[in-house]
Amino acid sequence: MAAPSQRRLDIDEVGDVTIARFVDKKILDENNIQIIGNQLFGLVEEDGRKKIVLDFTNVEYLSSAALGKLITMDKKVKAASGKLRLCNIRKDIYEVFAITRLNKVFDIRDTQDDAVAGL
Amino acid sequence: MSAVVHFDITIPSDTAAGHEVQERIVSLLEQREFPPRDIFSVRLALEEALVNAIKHGNGLDPAKSVRIHADVDSERVFVEIEDEGPGFIPDDVPDPTLDENIERPSGRGLMLIRSFMSNVEFNERGNRIRMEKLRSADESDEDEAA
Numbered sequence: 001m002a003a004p005s006q007r008r009l010d011i012d013e014v015g016d017v018t019i020a021r022f023v024d025k026k027i028l029d030e031n032n033i034q035i036i037g038n039q040l041f042g043l044v045e046e047d048g049r050k051k052i053v054l055d056f057t058n059v060e061y062l063s064s065a066a067l068g069k070l071i072t073m074d075k076k077v078k079a080a081s082g083k084l085r086l087c088n089i090r091k092d093i094y095e096v097f098a099i100t101r102l103n104k105v106f107d108i109r110d111t112q113d114d115a116v117a118g119l
Numbered sequence: 120m121s122a123v124v125h126f127d128i129t130i131p132s133d134t135a136a137g138h139e140v141q142e143r144i145v146s147l148l149e150q151r152e153f154p155p156r157d158i159f160s161v162r163l164a165l166e167e168a169l170v171n172a173i174k175h176g177n178g179l180d181p182a183k184s185v186r187i188h189a190d191v192d193s194e195r196v197f198v199e200i201e202d203e204g205p206g207f208i209p210d211d212v213p214d215p216t217l218d219e220n221i222e223r224p225s226g227r228g229l230m231l232i233r234s235f236m237s238n239v240e241f242n243e244r245g246n247r248i249r250m251e252k253l254r255s256a257d258e259s260d261e262d263e264a265a
Binding site: 028030060061064067068071075101102105 | 134138156159162166167170215221226227228234
């Protein structure tokens with residue numbers, strides 16, 4: 001079991017945009033997803049960040065429970081009048097978004113540069 | 120490495136135990152050099168089905184267990200997962216892609232299983248899933264998902 005304090009996101013800032021890169025290859029484990037969710041929500045609720053890009057470069061697997069956290073994150077960002085974009089999603093993972101039609105819900109860009117541009 | 124492997128295992132209602140089974144089945148596919156996309160599909164379906172059984176079926180009750188049967192050969196993998204819960208009616212699960220459900224954070228696991236596996240069926244009580252993945256032809260991009 002991962003320690004609750006363990007960082008699951010690498011945070012970078014490009015201008016006023018926050019880049020949060022997932023550290024894990026597999027976002028499957030329930031406890032891990034809970035921790036990732038809390039760290040994501042903290043970006044909005046504690047840090048007050050408004051422009052957030054989630055970078056999936058490292059992510060090879062993603063379960064429906066992880067999708068649930070992303071949906072909640074999207075709602076929290078919108079509620080705070082912020083903007084959320086996703087980027088660097090590999091083909092297999094993109095299919096998970098497409099099957100569930102979440103590719104229509106999230107603003108998904110190919111690269112980090114594309115995601116940052118105009119956010 | 121084309122020998123047929125069958126195994127039966129009963130695990131507690133604990134997702135860590137579920138992950139061990141998932142790894143065991145995935146490694147059997149890797150040994151048989153299944154295409155990466157097949158391995159992705161099976162791993163994802165196993166994750167969703169095991170979480171459904173452990174969490175939603177058995178309610179994480181330590182007194183309840185999950186029974187798994189797997190057959191793996193070089194052309195297919197078949198997995199049966201049965202929990203001790205009351206079961207559910209798959210057709211009653213709301214369609215998560217409908218506009219009114221699209222922002223609900225749950226309810227997508229079953230859809231992913233159906234999309235990524237070749238065949239999926241439930242028993243009448245709804246506490247047992249049977250799923251099968253047939254080996255893809257090769258690495259060529261067959262996009263069967265809608």
